Amino acid sequence: MDARIETLAGQLEAALSNELGGRVRVGNLVRLSGGASRETWAFDAKGAGGGAMSLILRKDFEGGRALGLAALMGEPDDYDRAAEYALFQALHAAGLPVPRPVCLPDPATGLSDCFVMERIEGEGLPRKLLRDEAFAEARSTMTAAIGAVAARIHGVEPGKLPQLPLRDVASQLVLCRRMLDLGGAPRPVFELALRWCADHAPGAAETPRLVHGDFRNGNFLVGPEGLRAVLDWEYAHLGDPMEDLGFLCLKPWRFGNHALHAGGFGTREELFKSYEAAGGGAVDPEAVRFWEVLGTVKWGALCTIRAALHLNGVQRSVEAAAIGRRVAETEFDLIHLLG
Amino acid sequence: MDARIETLAGQLEAALSNELGGRVRVGNLVRLSGGASRETWAFDAKGAGGGAMSLILRKDFEGGRALGLAALMGEPDDYDRAAEYALFQALHAAGLPVPRPVCLPDPATGLSDCFVMERIEGEGLPRKLLRDEAFAEARSTMTAAIGAVAARIHGVEPGKLPQLPLRDVASQLVLCRRMLDLGGAPRPVFELALRWCADHAPGAAETPRLVHGDFRNGNFLVGPEGLRAVLDWEYAHLGDPMEDLGFLCLKPWRFGNHALHAGGFGTREELFKSYEAAGGGAVDPEAVRFWEVLGTVKWGALCTIRAALHLNGVQRSVEAAAIGRRVAETEFDLIHLLG
Amino acid sequence: MAMAIDRPDAAELLEAVEEYLRDRALPALSGHAAFEARVAVNLLTIARRELDLGPALSGAETERMKRLLGRDGSPEDLEAALVDLIREGDLASRWDELMAHLRQTAEGKIRIANPKYLEDG
Amino acid sequence: MAMAIDRPDAAELLEAVEEYLRDRALPALSGHAAFEARVAVNLLTIARRELDLGPALSGAETERMKRLLGRDGSPEDLEAALVDLIREGDLASRWDELMAHLRQTAEGKIRIANPKYLEDG
Numbered sequence: 037m038d039a040r041i042e043t044l045a046g047q048l049e050a051a052l053s054n055e056l057g058g059r060v061r062v063g064n065l066v067r068l069s070g071g072a073s074r075e076t077w078a079f080d081a082k083g084a085g086g087g088a089m090s091l092i093l094r095k096d097f098e099g100g101r102a103l104g105l106a107a108l109m110g111e112p113d114d115y116d117r118a119a120e121y122a123l124f125q126a127l128h129a130a131g132l133p134v135p136r137p138v139c140l141p142d143p144a145t146g147l148s149d150c151f152v153m154e155r156i157e158g159e160g161l162p163r164k165l166l167r168d169e170a171f172a173e174a175r176s177t178m179t180a181a182i183g184a185v186a187a188r189i190h191g192v193e194p195g196k197l198p199q200l201p202l203r204d205v206a207s208q209l210v211l212c213r214r215m216l217d218l219g220g221a222p223r224p225v226f227e228l229a230l231r232w233c234a235d236h237a238p239g240a241a242e243t244p245r246l247v248h249g250d251f252r253n254g255n256f257l258v259g260p261e262g263l264r265a266v267l268d269w270e271y272a273h274l275g276d277p278m279e280d281l282g283f284l285c286l287k288p289w290r291f292g293n294h295a296l297h298a299g300g301f302g303t304r305e306e307l308f309k310s311y312e313a314a315g316g317g318a319v320d321p322e323a324v325r326f327w328e329v330l331g332t333v334k335w336g337a338l339c340t341i342r343a344a345l346h347l348n349g350v351q352r353s354v355e356a357a358a359i360g361r362r363v364a365e366t367e368f369d370l371i372h373l374l375g
Numbered sequence: 376m377d378a379r380i381e382t383l384a385g386q387l388e389a390a391l392s393n394e395l396g397g398r399v400r401v402g403n404l405v406r407l408s409g410g411a412s413r414e415t416w417a418f419d420a421k422g423a424g425g426g427a428m429s430l431i432l433r434k435d436f437e438g439g440r441a442l443g444l445a446a447l448m449g450e451p452d453d454y455d456r457a458a459e460y461a462l463f464q465a466l467h468a469a470g471l472p473v474p475r476p477v478c479l480p481d482p483a484t485g486l487s488d489c490f491v492m493e494r495i496e497g498e499g500l501p502r503k504l505l506r507d508e509a510f511a512e513a514r515s516t517m518t519a520a521i522g523a524v525a526a527r528i529h530g531v532e533p534g535k536l537p538q539l540p541l542r543d544v545a546s547q548l549v550l551c552r553r554m555l556d557l558g559g560a561p562r563p564v565f566e567l568a569l570r571w572c573a574d575h576a577p578g579a580a581e582t583p584r585l586v587h588g589d590f591r592n593g594n595f596l597v598g599p600e601g602l603r604a605v606l607d608w609e610y611a612h613l614g615d616p617m618e619d620l621g622f623l624c625l626k627p628w629r630f631g632n633h634a635l636h637a638g639g640f641g642t643r644e645e646l647f648k649s650y651e652a653a654g655g656g657a658v659d660p661e662a663v664r665f666w667e668v669l670g671t672v673k674w675g676a677l678c679t680i681r682a683a684l685h686l687n688g689v690q691r692s693v694e695a696a697a698i699g700r701r702v703a704e705t706e707f708d709l710i711h712l713l714g
Numbered sequence: 715m716a717m718a719i720d721r722p723d724a725a726e727l728l729e730a731v732e733e734y735l736r737d738r739a740l741p742a743l744s745g746h747a748a749f750e751a752r753v754a755v756n757l758l759t760i761a762r763r764e765l766d767l768g769p770a771l772s773g774a775e776t777e778r779m780k781r782l783l784g785r786d787g788s789p790e791d792l793e794a795a796l797v798d799l800i801r802e803g804d805l806a807s808r809w810d811e812l813m814a815h816l817r818q819t820a821e822g823k824i825r826i827a828n829p830k831y832l833e834d835g
Numbered sequence: 836m837a838m839a840i841d842r843p844d845a846a847e848l849l850e851a852v853e854e855y856l857r858d859r860a861l862p863a864l865s866g867h868a869a870f871e872a873r874v875a876v877n878l879l880t881i882a883r884r885e886l887d888l889g890p891a892l893s894g895a896e897t898e899r900m901k902r903l904l905g906r907d908g909s910p911e912d913l914e915a916a917l918v919d920l921i922r923e924g925d926l927a928s929r930w931d932e933l934m935a936h937l938r939q940t941a942e943g944k945i946r947i948a949n950p951k952y953l954e955d956g
Contacts, residue, residue, distance in 0.1 A: 069746065220842060221793075222794075222797045224793070224796050224797055224800050224816060224819075225816050225820065227797055227800045227801055228800050228805075228812075228816070231800065231801065231805075343842065343843065346843065346851070347842060347843060347847065352851065352854055353750070353851070353855075354750050354753040354754045354757055354851050354852060354855045355750065355753055356851075357757055357843045357847065357848055357851035358753050358756060358757055358760075360841060360842055360843050361757075361760055361826075361827040361828070361841055361843070361848075362827065362828070363841055364820055364823035364824050364827050364828075364841055365824060365827075365828065365831050367816070367820040367823070368817075368820040368821065368824055368831070371813060371816055371817045371820055374813070375813045375817065408867060559721060560914075561915075561918045563914070563917050563918055563921050563937060563940075564937050564941065566918055566921045566922055567921045567926075567933075567937070570921065570922065570926075682721065682722065685722065685730070686721060686722060686726065691730065691733055692730070692734075692871070693730050693731060693734045693871050693874040693875045693878055694871065694874055695730075696722045696726070696727055696730035696878055697874050697877060697878060697881075699720060699721055699722050700720055700722070700727075700881055700947075700948040700949070701948065701949070702720055703720055703941055703944035703945050703948050703949075704945060704948075704949065704952050706937070706941040706944070707938075707941040707942065707945055707952070710934060710937055710938050710941055713934070714934045714938065719885060719889050719892075719893065719944075719947075720944055720948065723885065724881075724882040724885040724886060724889070727878040727879070727881060727882045728849070728878075728879075728882055730875075730878060731852070731875045731878050731879060734871055734872075734875050735856075735860075735875070738868050738871060739856075739860055739864060739868055739871075739872065742863075742864055742865075742868050743860065743863055743864070744863075747859050747860055747863050750855055750859060750860075751855075751860065754851075754852045754855050754856070757848040757849075757851060757852050758848070758849075758852060760845075760848060761845040761848045761849055764840060764844065764845040764848075765845060765886075768840050768845070772840065823840075823841055826840075827841065
């Protein structure tokens with residue numbers, strides 16, 4: 037491991053020196069935990085002039101892209117780290133609260149399938165955000181801040197973004213079908229939910245909007261004063277903005293605060309009000325509910341995939357095994373949503 | 376743990392200074408592994424004159440005596456560490472290969488239920504004795520040495536020993552019955568073996584002899600040249616000398632060398648020959664077989680007790696749980712012996 | 715428990731391993747291996763609840779499917795028939811009965827996998 | 836496996852914990868805790884063999900007891916009757932049949948607890 041860290045630090049020094057000019061020194065390189073298909077590393081960089089930066093490296097796991105959404109959908113995976121870097125550049129230029137992209141390493145440095153971005157300090161663990169005294173003030177502002185940032189995301193002019201896949205209801209149902217088929221024997225509850233979704237799909241929006249695609253408590257970086265950044269844009273696509281609002285309201289991201297649908301921070305009504313007040317346009321509660329159902333199916337299907345990857349020996353771990361037994365919770369949630 | 380070691384070292388210094396005169400210093404005190412009812416510690420002691428000794432402390436485990444044989448038999452446990460110390464003094468005086476007893480600490484030193492003896496270097500692990508190249512020469516002498524030492528044990532004049540319990544067949548059957556009843560639901564194989572033992576008990580010897588009572592591969596201390604000492608005399612009693620020969624031949628102490636009944640070292644015939652050649656008197660093969668059966672029952676019953684102590688919460692551990700599932704092996708052995 | 719199974723039986727063995735993991739291994743571990751020790755303990759408690767509750771829950775589920783589908787068959791046959799019904803059948807006429815069955819089945823699975831989830835509501 | 840049990844099922848969960856203990860915990864442990872990790876792995880393999888083989892072995896044992904005793908009854912009843920026979924009955928007349936039954940039962944238990952013991956002979 038130490039040898040790998042040294043190699044990686046050297047490669048980062050080469051890439052950043054290229055990008056920024058002058059000799060850059062890399063220190064305190066540590067891998068952060070989590071990530072089934074991607075590695076995240078934190079490090080510090082010091083320029084020749086003495087300026088210091090706190091940075092993050094996002095890097096594809098070896099073989100990780102084979103586990104990605106595009107691979108599951110049978111699509112060519114155009115959305116690689118270079119595409120994600122281009123998206124971050126556009127998001128940052130549009131003034132959204134995202135880490136500033138710093139460098140897309142030249143593969144000649146030995147680094148590929150990765151990019152470097154600014155490291156924003158803050159807390160991301162949902163349980164801490166929902167429970168710790170240190171975030172009491174932040175909590176009182178979170179529902180409004182989440183509604184407002186959703187409105188800003190959905191308001192980005194698509195023409196100012198790099199090309200993103202369009203993921204309408206039909207394509208997402210295909211994805212869920214494919215994941216569930218890969219995930220094991222047919223499950224009556226998911227079959228019922230897929231049929232319900234086919235029957236209750238909202239009409240397509242006139243203009244597809246930028247959708248974060250994984251908009252949930254767990255991808256928000258928060259300081260004591262409130263929301264600082266929205267992370268993890270790898271599922272970003274064009275589609276129905278109501279998808280983000282629905283996904284945010286899933287039960288697994290409430291961490292016990294079940295009456296507060298909006299990520300455990302506030303009620304659906306508060307979320308909708310803040311979204312509309314921030315210029316997000318009129319919320320369609322029926323469409324939000326639809327995306328809650330489809331989002332729950334998608335989350336449950338992803339859990340069956342993680343368990344199947346364990347069962348067929350691709351990625352064995354006690355965590356993956358445990359996830360297989362959490363699928364019942366998503367079935368239970370679906371029955372509540374449909375019943 | 377460190378605090379306990381310091382206290383114990385201080386108590387040992389006080390006890391040994393009392394016993395030997397002059398200031399004794401204790402060092403390198405470490406607890407050896409193993410022992411369900413007894414702790415064993417190794418340490419070095421240095422006298423004022425510079426003389427150094429390698430020593431062993433045998434100490435009752437807290438609550439350990441409640442798990443002892445006497446407690447299981449409903450007898451008062453007269454056979455405490457003081458009695459064991461007296462036995463070691465007699466055995467050592469009789470010239471048997473046992474560690475020299477050094478000190479029975481005055482309880483005023485804070486040490487009770489323990490004694491100190493000389494530490495003899497050597498290997499005791501059966502698998503090493505039966506497999507390692509280092510003991511190839513020792514192995515060629517072991518059966519003769521074991522037969523000879525058994526003859527010497529059984530030849531000790533009982534009048535020169537401290538009082539020991541008489542354990543004839545009837546009392547051992549009572550013990551097994553009690554252990555099996557404590558160990559769980561009745562087991563047909565053990566019931567059959569107990570009935571067989573009651574029907575096939577050999578006639579009592581004219582004079583009961585000193586019997587080691589736990590005479591097996593595992594209680595022999597061996598150097599490259601051969602047998603150095605016989606350890607673990609806590610089950611010593613007066614009775615039928617054939618008991619030790621039978622117990623030695625149990626399958627669990629052969630560690631895979633199943634054709635070599637005598638502890639995996641040699642055949643029954645070789646054992647009997649060396650015993651008789653060393654003056655042990657005529658061997659009664661039928662009596663030896665009887666004690667093999669009764670020894671197997673006793674060992675199996677002890678295993679059920681260990682498992683029951685785990686199951687009823689007295690001493691929980693994965694090892695004790697595993698022992699419960701080894702009882703089937705003793706049933707299998709009994710069927711072979713009786714069938 | 716029949717003679718063929720000695721004690722500690724499977725559930726009791728799992729309990730012994732759980733205690734070892736929690737009381738002996740966990741304090742000696744750190745980082746991700748320690749986190750995984752907690753997950754492993756949880757997996758063993760799930761397995762123990764499955765040994766305890768699984769047979770009765772599976773049996774009750776099969777009975778409900780027979781009633782719902784109005785036919786007999788192995789659990790696998792019945793489940794396949796239920797999936798067919800849900801994919802292509804007329805659901806409106808037996809929506810309540812179907813949902814009741816699915817709810818009971820999901821609740822049963824959660825009683826094994828994570829009973830606290832049911833308390834959360 | 837009925838719907839009521841999701842995968843990984845109990846046996847698959849035990850396998851995951853075994854791998855964790857052997858490949859992740861054991862290298863990070865030392866001394867007695869490491870020794871116990873190996874014992875714990877063994878306990879989990881015993882439990883898995885019990886889940887796999889236990890029901891059939893128990894069933895076969897019950898059938899043998901019925902034949903041997905010439906009567907019907909629950910496994911517990913039959914086992915108690917067998918113990919009574921062994922303690923007080925006339926064994927000589929059915930010694931071979933009794934020994935065959937006990938041998939098969941012991942072999943079954945060992946196939947779960949320590950299959951290598953049977954190879955040792």
